[in-house]
Amino acid sequence: MGTVGVGLTMSLDGFIAGPNDSVEHIFDWYASGDTEVTVPSGTMTVKVSSASATYLQEVYTTIGALVMGRRTFDLTNGWDGRHPVDAPVFVVTHNVPEDWVREHPDAPFTFVTEGVESAVAQAQSVAGEKNVGVGAASLAQQCINAGLLDEIHVDLAPCLLGDGIRLFEHLGVTPLNLEIAKVVAAPAVTHITYHVVERGGQA
Numbered sequence: 001m002g003t004v005g006v007g008l009t010m011s012l013d014g015f016i017a018g019p020n021d022s023v024e025h026i027f028d029w030y031a032s033g034d035t036e037v038t039v040p041s042g043t044m045t046v047k048v049s050s051a052s053a054t055y056l057q058e059v060y061t062t063i064g065a066l067v068m069g070r071r072t073f074d075l076t077n078g079w080d081g082r083h084p085v086d087a088p089v090f091v092v093t094h095n096v097p098e099d100w101v102r103e104h105p106d107a108p109f110t111f112v113t114e115g116v117e118s119a120v121a122q123a124q125s126v127a128g129e130k131n132v133g134v135g136a137a138s139l140a141q142q143c144i145n146a147g148l149l150d151e152i153h154v155d156l157a158p159c160l161l162g163d164g165i166r167l168f169e170h171l172g173v174t175p176l177n178l179e180i181a182k183v184v185a186a187p188a189v190t191h192i193t194y195h196v197v198e199r200g201g202q203a
């Protein structure tokens, strides 16, 4: 079975979005270089440094399923029907959106109303040997508290947002020990992978 990991871009002061869900400056690194990377869905091409391109290609080839939160789903209009990573998406929500029209009937979206643990288990069974990616802040926090994570991937963006959505708050299991597994120091972002060596397990 693959790993379960959170993967998000975070500002130096710990936010994954600014006030009013603004992502100004957060994702600048996706347009910061000369190496073109087309996302697996084929719906978008980013231009990043060669170091970030290698990092992204590895992520894209190893992700087998995604667990996402309903707010991110709504804010992106369900990624316009097809997630860029082009893997099955399990959206954790209290209410299934009956009126959502799937523009791509073959893009697998599953709405999970039984909570994060169920969503992660369903994603793992689909991902098989591949990894499960989790986002965004609310889900990351619940996964940390439930002891569900093997890894935390932070794309550390060189900006200070001052306010917004904090990635690491509402944690009931701190202090939690992590191990630095990998650091890719790209020119416009630092990709850091941490292994969770000590699990929380406080659901």
Ligand SMILES: NC(=O)c1ccc[n+]([C@@H]2O[C@H](COP(=O)([O-])OP(=O)(O)OC[C@H]3O[C@@H](n4cnc5c(N)ncnc54)[C@H](OP(=O)(O)O)[C@@H]3O)[C@@H](O)[C@H]2O)c1
Residues within 6 Å of the ligand: 007, 008, 009, 010, 015, 016, 017, 020, 021, 022, 023, 026, 068, 069, 070, 071, 072, 073, 075, 092, 093, 094, 095, 113, 114, 115, 116, 135, 136, 137, 138, 139, 140, 142, 165
């Ligand atoms: N920097 C990055 O890499 C990155 C990536 C993705 C998103 N973002 C940003 O992150 C923000 C969204 O993150 P977020 O943490 O606020 O929200 P989120 O995790 O995307 O979604 C939270 C929502 O999911 C549902 N939910 C969560 N836990 C649940 C549970 N246990 N049972 C049932 N439903 C549950 C609830 O929606 P309902 O009650 O409505 O069902 C909840 O309001 C946006 O600003 C987005 O732009 C940043």
